[in-house]
Amino acid sequence: MSDLVGKTCEACRIGAPQASKQEVDSFMKKLSNWHLINSDGINQIMRTFDFPNFVDALSFTNSIGEISEAEGHHPAILTEWGKVTITWWSHKIEGLHVNDFIMAAKSDQVFGE
Amino acid sequence: MSDLVGKTCEACRIGAPQASKQEVDSFMKKLSNWHLINSDGINQIMRTFDFPNFVDALSFTNSIGEISEAEGHHPAILTEWGKVTITWWSHKIEGLHVNDFIMAAKSDQVFGE
Numbered sequence A, B: 001m002s003d004l005v006g007k008t009c010e011a012c013r014i015g016a017p018q019a020s021k022q023e024v025d026s027f028m029k030k031l032s033n034w035h036l037i038n039s040d041g042i043n044q045i046m047r048t049f050d051f052p053n054f055v056d057a058l059s060f061t062n063s064i065g066e067i068s069e070a071e072g073h074h075p076a077i078l079t080e081w082g083k084v085t086i087t088w089w090s091h092k093i094e095g096l097h098v099n100d101f102i103m104a105a106k107s108d109q110v111f112g113e
Helices: A021-030 A054-071 A098-111 B021-030 B054-071 B098-111
Strands: A035-039 A042-050 A076-080 A083-088 B035-039 B042-050 B076-080 B083-088
Touching: A021 A098, A042 A098, A054 A076, A054 A083, A054 A098, A054 B054, A054 B076, A076 B054, A083 A098, B021 B098, B042 B098, B054 B076, B054 B083, B054 B098, B083 B098
Parallel strands: none
Antiparallel strands: A035 A042, A042 A083, A076 A083, A076 B076, B035 B042, B042 B083, B076 B083
């Protein structure tokens, strides 16, 4: 995963290429706790992180918010009592860009992995 | 809405009665921006709040977190760039309790309404 964590997001423009199937397969092997999903035709990656209470969950949400602002790339963050579900995808290309896998790896790092 | 905002959540135990249809209808008239939804057989109330950026959305998420902790009743909070979607329901009764309408009114108050 370290090669993903070390990268920063590149600007993602409308029309930029989506990650290829080969790239997705390669990245997903490194992100073993993440799942590929398809929501309304848009490929996304999702992971739920568990916490012992609401306050710790919300704290993680804020940490993810910080790295999102720093990289200029924002996920959907579902905060509930004892869990946070993060979903990454690239709005401009309505699918998965390498940025999303970089941010998934950074999310794991924030969680302490 | 003021009569709901002024209330505090009562303890909700397993087996407590769900809000009656008459109560739900009455509360929803006061919560005009909220929608009744049913997710996997569980009645819930949901509203999306709009913001000009991610930071303001996350700030609102934290404010909702504060009132949730204060009342001991927690929603699902979906934070995205420019919007926060709040969903209230009572896990213990798998449906809607008066607490949820109280918290929806308090959420509107936090938003500045």
